[in-house]
Amino acid sequence: MADILSNGGRDLLLGNEAITRGLIEAGVRFASTYPGTPSSEIGNNLEKISQEAGMYFEFSVNEKVAFETAAAAASSGVRSIVFMKHVGLNVAADPMMTLAYSGVRGAMLILTADDPSLHSSQNEQDNRIYSKLALLPMMEPSTPAEAKDMVAEACRISEELELPLIFRTTTRVNHARGIVEFGEPAEASAKGHFEKDTARFVNIPAFAKRNRLKLLDLNRKATELSEISPLNFIEGEGDTGIITSGVSYTYVKELIKDVQVLKLGFTNPLPERKIADFIRGKSRIIIVEELEPFLEDQVLRICAQNELSVPVFGKRTGHLPMEWEYSPDVIARLKDLVRMDAPPVPLRPVEMKLPGRPPTLCAGCPHRGIFAATKKAMGKRDAVYCSDIGCYTLGVQPPFAMADFIICMGGGVGAAGGFAQATDQKPVAFIGDSTFFHSGIPPLISAKFNDHKLVMVIVDNRTTAMTGHQPNPGTGRDFGGITTEALDIEAVVRGIGVDFLATVNPYDVKAASKVMKEAIDTDGVAVVISKMACPLELKKQRALVIRETHVDQSRCIKCYTCLKTIACPALVKKGDEVHVDAVQCIGCGMCANVCPKDAIEVRQ
Amino acid sequence: MRYTIQIVGVGGQGVLLASMVLGSAAMKAGYKVAMSEVHGMAQRGGSVLCTLRFGEEAVSPLEYSGGADLLMGFEPVETCRNISLANRDTRILMNLDPVYPSMVAAGFEEYPDVDEMVSAVRGRTENLVTIDATSIAVEAGKAVAANAVMIGAVAAAKGFPLSKDLLKEMLAENVPPKFTDLNMKAFDMGYDYMSKQRN
Numbered sequence: 064m065a066d067i068l069s070n071g072g073r074d075l076l077l078g079n080e081a082i083t084r085g086l087i088e089a090g091v092r093f094a095s096t097y098p099g100t101p102s103s104e105i106g107n108n109l110e111k112i113s114q115e116a117g118m119y120f121e122f123s124v125n126e127k128v129a130f131e132t133a134a135a136a137a138s139s140g141v142r143s144i145v146f147m148k149h150v151g152l153n154v155a156a157d158p159m160m161t162l163a164y165s166g167v168r169g170a171m172l173i174l175t176a177d178d179p180s181l182h183s184s185q186n187e188q189d190n191r192i193y194s195k196l197a198l199l200p201m202m203e204p205s206t207p208a209e210a211k212d213m214v215a216e217a218c219r220i221s222e223e224l225e226l227p228l229i230f231r232t233t234t235r236v237n238h239a240r241g242i243v244e245f246g247e248p249a250e251a252s253a254k255g256h257f258e259k260d261t262a263r264f265v266n267i268p269a270f271a272k273r274n275r276l277k278l279l280d281l282n283r284k285a286t287e288l289s290e291i292s293p294l295n296f297i298e299g300e301g302d303t304g305i306i307t308s309g310v311s312y313t314y315v316k317e318l319i320k321d322v323q324v325l326k327l328g329f330t331n332p333l334p335e336r337k338i339a340d341f342i343r344g345k346s347r348i349i350i351v352e353e354l355e356p357f358l359e360d361q362v363l364r365i366c367a368q369n370e371l372s373v374p375v376f377g378k379r380t381g382h383l384p385m386e387w388e389y390s391p392d393v394i395a396r397l398k399d400l401v402r403m404d405a406p407p408v409p410l411r412p413v414e415m416k417l418p419g420r421p422p423t424l425c426a427g428c429p430h431r432g433i434f435a436a437t438k439k440a441m442g443k444r445d446a447v448y449c450s451d452i453g454c455y456t457l458g459v460q461p462p463f464a465m466a467d468f469i470i471c472m473g474g475g476v477g478a479a480g481g482f483a484q485a486t487d488q489k490p491v492a493f494i495g496d497s498t499f500f501h502s503g504i505p506p507l508i509s510a511k512f513n514d515h516k517l518v519m520v521i522v523d524n525r526t527t528a529m530t531g532h533q534p535n536p537g538t539g540r541d542f543g544g545i546t547t548e549a550l551d552i553e554a555v556v557r558g559i560g561v562d563f564l565a566t567v568n569p570y571d572v573k574a575a576s577k578v579m580k581e582a583i584d585t586d587g588v589a590v591v592i593s594k595m596a597c598p599l600e601l602k603k604q605r606a607l608v609i610r611e612t613h614v615d616q617s618r619c620i621k622c623y624t625c626l627k628t629i630a631c632p633a634l635v636k637k638g639d640e641v642h643v644d645a646v647q648c649i650g651c652g653m654c655a656n657v658c659p660k661d662a663i664e665v666r667q
Numbered sequence: 668m669r670y671t672i673q674i675v676g677v678g679g680q681g682v683l684l685a686s687m688v689l690g691s692a693a694m695k696a697g698y699k700v701a702m703s704e705v706h707g708m709a710q711r712g713g714s715v716l717c718t719l720r721f722g723e724e725a726v727s728p729l730e731y732s733g734g735a736d737l738l739m740g741f742e743p744v745e746t747c748r749n750i751s752l753a754n755r756d757t758r759i760l761m762n763l764d765p766v767y768p769s770m771v772a773a774g775f776e777e778y779p780d781v782d783e784m785v786s787a788v789r790g791r792t793e794n795l796v797t798i799d800a801t802s803i804a805v806e807a808g809k810a811v812a813a814n815a816v817m818i819g820a821v822a823a824a825k826g827f828p829l830s831k832d833l834l835k836e837m838l839a840e841n842v843p844p845k846f847t848d849l850n851m852k853a854f855d856m857g858y859d860y861m862s863k864q865r866n
């Protein structure tokens with residue numbers, strides 16, 4: 064990993080490392096998040112360095128709480144950032160919409176990491192639209208180097224306007240890598256003081272009305288700042304004008320010739336005069352931006368209001384797509400409008416049938432055990448498996464097929480309640496430990512309150528695995544000079560007073576299956592906690608004990624129960640024999656547990 | 668000048684390490700560098716693709732299909748799957764050591780014949796070099812050094828713009844000290860192997 068705290072020099076940084084460095088150079092002293100790809104590495108970096116950098120950092124229980132903590136810090140005059148993946152901002156949208164009315168005193172950045180092409184997300188929403196909804200200023204970097212420098216500028220603007228600022232990145236900025244020159248770390252205090260101002264910070268209707276007018280005023284002021292911002296600049300010469308932002312700028316800059324480019328970094332509010340001046344006299348305008356026609360529709364409006372009758376090409380004319388991230392291949396669709404080198408001729412695809420390689424649950428992943436146990440316990444009953452966001456989402460794959468309905472974090476349990484009432488099918492909701500704390504508790508309470516007959520399976524693998532193993536309330540915290548006790552999930556659930564509660568070891572598939580059967584037969588709210596640490600996390604902590612496992616071929620009857628129910632990647636079929644791949648196997652014993660002939664031996 | 672390396676393989680094979688070594692060497696050589704990496708969900712045993720571009724004009728973190736100057740294939744199926752990243756002039760380095768996808772390991776899907784995959788690629792380009800990086804690494808001391816073999820081989824690829832010494836230096840910086848000797852040896856063996864090829 065790069066040395067983000069280095070005193071100077073240059074390094075090849077991941078976008079998320081560059082942003083982390085930017086926080087240090089901008090004197091940001093308070094940071095909070097709920098982990099989510101593609102923003103996660105910022106938190107992983109801060110977990111390691113925040114204390115040394117004199118910054119407070121936390122993994123909050125969810126994005127809404129993360130937002131509120133950062134809002135308080137910024138309202139007390141401490142420069143702060145809250146960061147999350149794009150869908151996380153949906154969770155935090157409630158406080159954001161009204162914090163815009165109060166504003167902040169120290170800078171507050173709301174970093175949203177959007178994921179065009181849904182590399183690791185459930186949707187492709189364009190969060191730039193939030194900036195218009197909340198009337199908040201917004202900036203969008205194009206490269207890691209620009210992202211680092213933009214953090215300080217974003218803080219400056221946020222403080223000048225006394226408004227939180229949306230810092231919008233995309234996967235190809237967060238997970239791009241480029242050369243970054245280090246600047247000076249800023250001196251700043253991590254402690255502020257909250258000066259009370261009821262009319263400003265208490266948004267009861269009488270005050271909120273005034274604040275609404277103030278916000279509209281600030282929005283006009285922000286437009287003026289956008290007009291003069293060095294982040295909105297013009298490059299090149301040409302009769303055709305291109306207006307672009309974000310990573311799209313890099314494709315335009317490198318591939319398209321003989322055009323004038325207006326590159327926008329301060330993208331809400333837009334510099335309307337600058338845009339109108341840029342368009343005036345051009346023979347045509349092309350808008351290059353990923354996802355929604357956010358710039359394009361506003362440019363069309365600016366043209367109309369300024370009586371500019373220059374043709375505007377982009378998504379509305381069908382030249383560029385609304386879906387998926389852009390790339391040089393996508394930019395090549397503009398070849399009839401602009402000058403660019405002929406694209407290379409790719410080799411023909413190979414016709415052979417190639418096996419797919421989707422992401423899968425790891426060897427010895429405890430989720431395999433609880434899925435197998437549930438499947439066995441459910442038998443032929445008509446079930447609806449609601450799932451959630453985490454590694455266990457991969458249970459959608461064969462042989463488990465344990466995901467019939469997934470929408471959002473914590474969404475499975477709420478939906479299970481609906482299925483319980485609206486159908487005669489048995490709803491089972493799988494939810495991870497971190498997701499349980501994030502948004503699984505209110506729907507469980509609601510299920511109890513409304514007597515939804517459902518089973519909630521908390522797959523507690525003692526970490527937030529999917530996003531890179533962050534701590535969560537169930538593990539306790541031990542970084543940045545703060546140590547807290549782990550919260551006991553079973554005690555939390557018991558406190559709610561559900562009708563059935565048990566904790567199982569998913570590696571003992573047979574025993575877990577018996578418990579699952581009881582849970583399924585419960586006429587009420589049943590909760591099963593499937594508790595076993597993620598082996599990948601144990602490996603990272605050097606705490607994984609590996610047991611040698613092998614198949615006794617003389618006892619194996621080739622029924623393939625092990626392959627069909629656990630489907631562990633460490634079980635390899637050679638000819639008609641099942642073997643254990645010693646490199647991958649961790650010796651969890653799940654396969655041995657389901658083997659009807661005890662043909663698999665795990666050395667103790 | 669602009670040079671693009673596409674690195675394809677499977678999570679855990681050292682694709683990210685290779686891209687870091689090559690990227691740092693490009694930076695040290697004074698070029699601009701633009702890279703793009705796969706993180707997150709795709710890392711759970713899935714296919715991995717890293718794009719590394721450098722040169723005075725390199726700004727974009729992604730490349731055209733067919734735009735690679737060099738395709739580094741850590742795994743045969745992944746090389747075939749991504750063959751359209753290359754054009755007829757692209758140097759292709761194809762490691763022949765398969766990593767079975769879970770459905771193959773479990774016997775539910777077939778892994779294609781490696782020789783057939785090699786001829787499929789040969790049928791499309793004259794610029795293919797195949798390599799048994801794992802066996803070379805085992806000879807060097809340990810199978811895990813296969814990625815060092817691959818990096819060494821790349822250093823000897825025809826027209827490759829970065830120097831051998833620089834790559835070696837960056838490799839040494841990016842591996843744990845106790846594995847330096849192993850990796851240096853594996854690098855040299857990869858380099859020698861590639862030097863003996865016609866390409």
Ligand code: SF4
Pocket residue numbers: 614618619620621622623624625626641657658659660661662663
């Ligand atoms: S479950 Fe046991 S008997 Fe059946 S194939 Fe696997 S090892 Fe052989």
Ligand code: SF4
Pocket residue numbers: 426427612629631632633634643644647648649650651652653654655665
């Ligand atoms: S013991 Fe069986 S289920 Fe567990 S990791 Fe090894 S092969 Fe996989």
